Amino acid sequence: PPKSPQNPGRLEFSVEMSCQGCADAVRAALDAVKLLELRPQEQSVLVETTAAAERVQELLENSGCRAVLKGMGAPPGGAAVAALGGPGGVRGLLRFLQLSPGRCIVDGAVTGLPPGPHGLHIHEFGDLSDPCDSCGGHFNPDGETHGGPQDEHRHAGDLGNIWADAEGHARFRIEDSKLKVWDIIGRSVVVAEGEDDLGRGSHPLSRVTGNSGRGLACGVVARAAGLFQNPKRVCSCDGVTLWEERDRSRGASPGTPMETPMETPSPHL
Structure with missing residues (x-):
């Protein structure tokens, strides 16, 4: 397909990091992506990239940690x-x-x-x-x-x-x-x-x-949601965590990366 100039956008992910080793693995997995913030205690990763969000999520999950897109950009248009x-x-x-x-x-x-x-x-x-x-x-x-x-x-x-x-x-x-x-x-x-x-x-x-x-x-x-507009980790409607919702919406066993996109957006979006 024809190519056109691309402008980078910012993507915020929740990443299931439970230790410093997880954070180091995530940082290494994003070697080719501009990493703006990595906050292990908040399980938060912020990147700036021209890559599709699905590709960045795939890179994150190659670290062995589950990842969920939480927000995009911070523009007035939403x-x-x-x-x-x-x-x-x-x-x-x-x-x-x-x-x-x-x-x-x-x-x-x-x-x-x-x-x-x-x-x-x-x-x-x-x-x-x-x-x-x-x-x-x-x-x-x-x-x-x-x-x-x-x-x-x-x-x-x-x-x-x-x-x-x-x-x-x-x-x-x-x-x-x-x-x-x-x-x-x-x-x-x-x-x-x-x-x-x-x-x-x-x-x-x-x-x-x-x-x-x-x-x-x-x-x-x-x-x-835009960047930092959605801090919740548990859905108020059914008490399901965002990690459980990620697995359920993909039909995957817990922690299993997927090669295909989600069938439906999770409630946290």
Whole structure:
């Protein structure tokens, strides 16, 4: 896929460190990542990176410690999260971080996809009653035609393509100039079955949807915590710790790192 300049974002993780040896292992695991804070007593790690959050979490858990993303950035525009699912078994988790009015980071991981490119779009409605078919058209407050993420004239919800590898995993970090977190809360994110032609094809739907086909997976965008906005370690609704929730949401045995993203965001987000 084409590359574009990336600006670093800050990620806050809770990491299950119980001794100085754990902290040393975490520090070593983050050798290639800019580590801003490591506080073993608070079980807190703060990094600045252009890598996807799932990749940083994988590095942290390679240390042998369980890790959970607690917050992203510290911008006035806030942060959001969307858990994706679909009838075909596609699952994913996307996070949105508004760095400034003209800079929104979309950080995500999706699994269960057919290998190759897939269109990624914000849709107008958060209605999942008929899975992805009830999400409406692409989010388009300015009445533009469909285009690519680098085009001046395009839908605000046009995020281009993500690429799935041979195992069906897509991990990505997109920086978008039109998307604004405060405009998409309650709307939906949809991963399409095919490649988005970015409005450059000859098909009648090229300037409408990028001729990318039906949605394979979708989810509603909800508010998420920023940096240091979520200190809780026990869910007030059921008394489950964030470590237990991490394992339960992934279907893993305690302490087991996962190679695929979570199916649903944990309550602490």
